[in-house]
Amino acid sequence: MMVLLQSLISGILIGGVYALIGIGMTIIFGVMRVINFAHGDILMVGMYLTYTLFSSLGIDPFVSIVITIPLMFLFGAFLQKVFINRMLGAHPQNQILLTIGLGLIMSNTMMLIFTSDYKIISTSYSSESFNVAGISISSPLAISFLITAAITLLLYWFLLKTNTGQAIRATAQDREAAQLMGINVRWMSILAFGIGSALAGTAGALISPTYYIFPQIGGIFTLKAFIITVLGGMGSIIGATLGGIIIGVAESVSAVYISSGWKDVVVFVLFLLVLLFKPAGLMGKSRM
Amino acid sequence: MATILEIKHVSKFFGGLAANSDVSFSLEEGMIMGMIGPNGAGKTTLFNCITGYYPPSRGEVIFKAQKISGLEPDRICRLGMVRTWQKVRPLAKLSVIDNVMVGALCRTNSLKTARELAMEQLKVVRMENKPDFPAGGLPIGEQKKLEVARALATQPQLLLLDEVMGGLNPAESDEIIQLILEIKKGGGITQMVIEHDMKAIMRISDRIVVINSGEKLAEGTPQEIVNNPEVVRAYLGDFHA
């Protein structure tokens, strides 16, 4: 029972970061109908940014997000403006290939700069943990979860209460209608890709104290970001939040009860089962 | 005359909204049934329910004495009912003849036979002079005719035309009207036509069904429809204003 509780809690903690990744992807998909296959690679860029700030300037990874967030936003906006924007009306499959190509360029550029060696960020608290009622909780995971929760709340507030946020949601709901209403859809797309990338980059920063950093790490996160997006019903932000938590829990429970080598397999099988039985996502109504 | 298509109390809901509610009517073999109604009245939704793109939420569709509601569009096509699209859907990168051959291959496995069948249909729509032209590059009028030829190539007994004259100039519309009448004269093919052009629909239809807000408002001969005060109030009056 204790073990189960333990793995549930660490699952929820890591799930918070997954939620951030998933929300980023869902916003991009919602506004532009583009599936961003470079999402995990953008996260990887965020990790290396954090690593550089830490190793050369000694900035703590959790503090460095104040630099990472704006930089990753600009990076995403740049990608959208220069590359993705040209392909908005194109065949969705060519959009997918374009983002795959961009991801390859990112991961291999990082490999040329940093080599493919594993990097680690070891802070004083990297392996620290504290006890709550007999359950041990990793400090970096707990901190990252709190930051995630704060960012997610801020994002909800932005999307629900501000004019720009509402314009983004309107564009996500119906691009053409939004255009007719006088919303600058191009600008919304740049914003969406910027926000999506900032969220992925932040997620990268937040997990960097607990993960190995290497150029090819992005692929697995891209795949998980999709799974979260599909699980939550493509385009739903609340769905993506829940999807992230579900994936986190599924992973950590299966790591304990099956083995850590199989935890990703469990997630992928879960995904296939969702496609088989509830393709509109757990939040959406099943439609065939 | 035997009944070829029977629509029995068909309703279609999207979320809580009814796009069609309790629509019933039937088609006799060989006739042309016109369907009119304002934009958003649910005509295309009804077409989609009949041809298998959505299963109706309630009610059933009977084609040649067989219940077809719930079947997939490809099954329904092979049973002998085919539709065209309001917004044309050419197989853009394929040539004109290849487009029609895809339709013909519904009845044969041989490319040679399919090519012959396709050529016949191209003659029907008078496009036999440019079989190798890429379909995506055709002007809209010819894309509409190509849709009809492709549908005819599946050798249907029932042809559903969704605003086949939409976006055409008067000369092109006239050509389509002639085409529809020729198909009727050829026999063997019943037609149901959604149309906005009132003059055209009055001219070609044997009977007309009026759809308004997802419901059947009226049904009758063109003369009866013109003289139906409810139709005049709901639709025609509006139209002439």
Add this chain to the structure above:
Amino acid sequence: MKSTLALIRTTAGTSPVATALGLAVLAGLFLFPSFVKSPYTLHIMILFFLSTIQGEAWNIIGGYTGQYSIGHVAYFGAGAYTTMILMQYKQIPPWYGMLAGIGVALVVSLIIGSICFRLQGPYFVLASIAVAEIMRLSAINLKDITNGAEGILITEIPVFKIGNTVVTDFLSKVPFYYVGLVITLVTILVTWMVQNSKLGYYFQAIREDQDAAHSLGISLPLYKNIALALSAVFTSLSGSFYAIYIGYIDPSTVLNLDISVQIVLVCIIGGIGTIWGPVIGAMVLVPLSEALRSDLIAGMIFKTGLTSEGSAIGTFLKENLAHAHALIYGILVVVVILFMPDGVLGWVKKLTVQKGRG
């Protein structure tokens, strides 16, 4: 041979010059090993065959049917692992292993197809990657069967006999050259047969407009599944062939997602949905990646005098260009998609049309 002739005649047009040229190329390919003895050149040719087979195979589902699979490494890996496991642990010769590999790849394709082809949207792309990843992780974890991350190494291939006559002992690269050539020709032939049949028309109709295809009597799940199964068969064959040729496989070489991207790249560079597109793609990509790997390009840059071998940039180039092929792939994908989405073939066609007009 008769059908190969027909293939050449039809695809190259009926002009006698083209037919003669096709026959000459074919004869040249068959006589090639008699004249060229360099094992390295033969190796490059074998890689070219492998790439062509994969490109043609992907083309059936991706190019003709329009269903992009970014998880084709699953079938490649299925062929490679099935053949190697059977040979290593059950002493089953690879030519039977290839058939078994095809069987496994078919099962995988049917699983993916039956899950995804009821749905429209991006699900197929995602699920094909997920299945490929499941297979890679399984290959790492199922150590008893696959030898895990260490992989499987074979030291000798059984002698291939028909009756009591020894056909080949697989000691040089020549037998591999011929096996590769034959599989390549068969793959091209099958693609040609598909293109010139009801299947080809239906596949392309699905690619152009699914709803229209559906309304014309085409069962979408059925024909997409057929296309995927056909594609899986040849991709699996290329996997088996690769495994026997190289003699070593592990999860990171035969189940790596990069291979999926590489397969797609062969197709889009050449021109998707055409018979010769993958051939041209392989002709571009194989020499390019070999040149990068063997420092040929760094050497050429030094020769042009842009930078010298001793300089900082020179050392950097020399050290890194060999690892940069994935970066180049990435750049190629982006450039091709943005500027020549119809590939080299489409680009050439456009040029000739413009020339004809001008």
